[in-house]
Amino acid sequence: MRFVLKTHYGQDVDLFKHSGQRFWYAALAIMVGLAPWIMDDFYLGELSLVFIYAIAGIGLMLLVGYTGLVSLGHAAFLAIGAYSHAYLLGHGVPFPVALAAATLFSAVIGAIVGLPALRMIGIYLAVATLAFAIIVEQVLSHWESVTGGYRGMPVPEAELFGLSLMGSQTFYYLCLALLVASLLAALNLLRGPTGRSFIAIRDSEISASSMGIHLARTKSRAFAISAGFTGLAGGLFAHKLGYLAPDAFTLLTSIQLLLMVVVGGLGSLHGVIFGAIFIGLLPQAIAFLRDTLPPAAAQIPGLEPGIFGLILVLFLIYEPLGIYGRWRKIRLFFDEFPLYRSATYRRQKSYLRTERVR
Amino acid sequence: MTERLFQAENLSVSFGGIRAVQDLSFSVEQGEIFSIIGPNGAGKTTVFNLISRLYDLDRGRMIFEGDDISGLAPHQIAERGIARTFQNTELFERETVLNNLLIGRHIHRSTRLLDEFLFLPGVRRQELEFRKRVEDVIDLLDLQPYREQIIGNLPYGVRKMVEVARALCMEPKLLLLDEPSSGLNPEETEDLSYWLEDINEDLGITVIMVEHDMNLVARASHRVLALADGLALAVGAPSEIQNHPDVLRAYLGD
Ligand SMILES: Nc1ncnc2c1ncn2[C@@H]1O[C@H](COP(=O)(O)OP(=O)(O)O)[C@@H](O)[C@H]1O
Ligand SMILES: [Mg+2]
Numbered sequence: 001m002r003f004v005l006k007t008h009y010g011q012d013v014d015l016f017k018h019s020g021q022r023f024w025y026a027a028l029a030i031m032v033g034l035a036p037w038i039m040d041d042f043y044l045g046e047l048s049l050v051f052i053y054a055i056a057g058i059g060l061m062l063l064v065g066y067t068g069l070v071s072l073g074h075a076a077f078l079a080i081g082a083y084s085h086a087y088l089l090g091h092g093v094p095f096p097v098a099l100a101a102a103t104l105f106s107a108v109i110g111a112i113v114g115l116p117a118l119r120m121i122g123i124y125l126a127v128a129t130l131a132f133a134i135i136v137e138q139v140l141s142h143w144e145s146v147t148g149g150y151r152g153m154p155v156p157e158a159e160l161f162g163l164s165l166m167g168s169q170t171f172y173y174l175c176l177a178l179l180v181a182s183l184l185a186a187l188n189l190l191r192g193p194t195g196r197s198f199i200a201i202r203d204s205e206i207s208a209s210s211m212g213i214h215l216a217r218t219k220s221r222a223f224a225i226s227a228g229f230t231g232l233a234g235g236l237f238a239h240k241l242g243y244l245a246p247d248a249f250t251l252l253t254s255i256q257l258l259l260m261v262v263v264g265g266l267g268s269l270h271g272v273i274f275g276a277i278f279i280g281l282l283p284q285a286i287a288f289l290r291d292t293l294p295p296a297a298a299q300i301p302g303l304e305p306g307i308f309g310l311i312l313v314l315f316l317i318y319e320p321l322g323i324y325g326r327w328r329k330i331r332l333f334f335d336e337f338p339l340y341r342s343a344t345y346r347r348q349k350s351y352l353r354t355e356r357v358r
Numbered sequence: 359m360t361e362r363l364f365q366a367e368n369l370s371v372s373f374g375g376i377r378a379v380q381d382l383s384f385s386v387e388q389g390e391i392f393s394i395i396g397p398n399g400a401g402k403t404t405v406f407n408l409i410s411r412l413y414d415l416d417r418g419r420m421i422f423e424g425d426d427i428s429g430l431a432p433h434q435i436a437e438r439g440i441a442r443t444f445q446n447t448e449l450f451e452r453e454t455v456l457n458n459l460l461i462g463r464h465i466h467r468s469t470r471l472l473d474e475f476l477f478l479p480g481v482r483r484q485e486l487e488f489r490k491r492v493e494d495v496i497d498l499l500d501l502q503p504y505r506e507q508i509i510g511n512l513p514y515g516v517r518k519m520v521e522v523a524r525a526l527c528m529e530p531k532l533l534l535l536d537e538p539s540s541g542l543n544p545e546e547t548e549d550l551s552y553w554l555e556d557i558n559e560d561l562g563i564t565v566i567m568v569e570h571d572m573n574l575v576a577r578a579s580h581r582v583l584a585l586a587d588g589l590a591l592a593v594g595a596p597s598e599i600q601n602h603p604d605v606l607r608a609y610l611g612d
Contacts, residue, residue, distance in 0.1 A: 009489040009490070009493075010482075012456075012489070013482060013485045013486065013489070185475045185476075188474060188475055188476065189475055191477070191485070192469065192477065192484075192485065193463075193464060193467040193469065193484075194471055194474050195474075196460055196461045197464060199450060199453060199457070200450055200464075202450075202452075203451050203452055203453065204448045204449070204451075206412060206432075206448060207444070207449065207450065209432035209433050209436075210410050210412075210432055210433075210436055210442055210448075211462060211464050211465070212433045212437050212465035212528070213461075214431070214433045215433070267452065
């Protein structure tokens with residue numbers, strides 16, 4: 001078992017709680033830092049894609065996992081980030097400025113979408129965000145002068161100080177750096193007042209408002225921040241795609257993003273990473289499945305969304321804490337060995353909550 | 359001379375046909391422990407929900423520190439310095455006791471979003487300052503063993519005290535406690551009465567308490583308001599109220 005001796009409150013505020021953690025994160029950093037020397041271009045590209053998903057996942061996790069607001073329309077923010085970034089690049093705006101502007105623009109749209117969503121909860125919010133995503137898809141398809149309509153638009157090459165960023169190694173490091181920055185920003189947010197106010201809203205709105213948390217403002221903030229991260233991911237995603245068309249940002253994409261945070265484990269940033277790896281590998285797994293299944297079964301239309309949906313439901317039923325939850329249980333087992341109690345994580349019947357005030 | 363901290367004037371609210379609170383007036387002096395008693399369904403919790411602006415008044419108004427607060431939003435009530443607990447507890451279930459208490463410091467934050475993203479030194483300083491305040495409250499209410507525990511795993515009695523602690527972390531001027539002793543064992547109730555004294559005398563917090571335990575009410579409170587069916591029956595010293603004919607009738611259901 002591990003005991004952490006705490007000698008000052010700063011330790012609880014710090015990002016790394018003990019030297020063991022520091023060691024493992026350093027090891028991980030060296031590994032991903034050296035990956036370009038070990039992996040070939042294909043896998044490097046896949047890993048960059050995982051990083052991009054993870055950035056989007058951070059955004060969605062803050063909203064769903066920490067604020068408790070569901071979104072079925074996050075593909076829209078991915079699209080807004082991708083299109084606005086590509087549009088700005090195409091008009092001669094330098095790469096970093098275009099990416100920052102795309103992020104901010106997505107955040108602003110997020111805040112605006114958040115406004116009507118503030119009075120809705122659960123399924124109603126899910127439907128509203130879905131409707132928003134459909135509207136965005138329609139706009140992308142029909143606003144030809146800007147988006148190129150159904151034909152789509154090419155994404156200009158990214159360059160910085162005259163150097164191309166599109167080489168698979170450079171792009172890998174770019175995605176990695178932005179992922180690390182996003183993770184740090186999210187972690188910082190979560191250990192401060194704003195992150196706690198998100199969590200408060202997730203667990204009890206009436207209680208949150210009685211603690212002085214402005215529900216509407218905080219929720220719209222959560223939407224804006226969430227959309228901002230997802231928009232940033234969208235900007236990188238644009239380069240990954242190379243050519244933008246509305247069919248890259250459909251309901252399926254939104255579900256895939258949601259799948260990532262649910263499968264990874266709601267309410268944890270580790271979960272985002274696990275989830276991103278998972279949905280990064282999923283297409284390969286499905287392709288493999290198509291090859292091995294008898295042709296009749298492999299040709300079933302809607303096989304892919306069907307599998308996504310099935311996985312989502314299975315996780316919600318059997319492992320609501322996601323892959324990260326499973327990992328924590330395994331780790332606790334070894335930490336506490338041989339004293340582990342299998343009931344540690346069993347869900348307890350919670351006491352009555354205030355019935356009248358809802 | 360004592361000062362008037364809170365005043366309710368002709369509060370009325372009904373739900374469908376039920377007149378939950380009718381034409382209720384009372385006032386609370388600075389530094390007082392003011393108890394509200396009454397049978398189940400008398401409208402006690404409703405009074406708290408009116409004060410914390412979770413419910414809208416049909417008629418009447420509420421004055422706090424000389425200002426009309428009847429039109430404020432719930433979070434503004436908290437910012438004014440009114441904190442509360444809930445009858446069946448409303449904690450942030452999936453968080454630790456520590457984080458619950460830190461959320462109680464929300465109204466005292468002074469950092470901006472951008473600073474928090476970067477966790478600038480000011481944010482760290484604020485976190486450490488919050489933590490010190492939270493630890494003071496933990497010491498006051500003897501919650502040390504539970505600091506790192508998730509609320510969902512705690513027994514009911516502890517949750518009740520965590521909720522009081524969270525309200526204290528707000529450093530309120532007025533504290534509303536809804537049946538603080540329900541679900542506590544006799545020993546915990548005994549502790550509660552001492553803590554109430556500390557909260558009131560040492561911290562100087564005015565308390566309005568809804569409570570069923572007449573022993574606790576008699577011991578702790580300066581004045582008592584008896585309610586039945588949304589109507590005020592009587593206000594006065596605990597001993598007066600306990601023997602008041604109308605109050606006895608309401609309880610015994612004459
Ligand atoms: N939100 C609500 N909707 C409908 N009826 C309510 C609501 N809140 C309270 N009531 C009714 O008002 C009356 C007083 O309730 P309450 O204030 O909770 O009583 P208590 O004195 O036991 O705390 C009860 O009849 C209750 O059913
Ligand atoms: Mg009640």
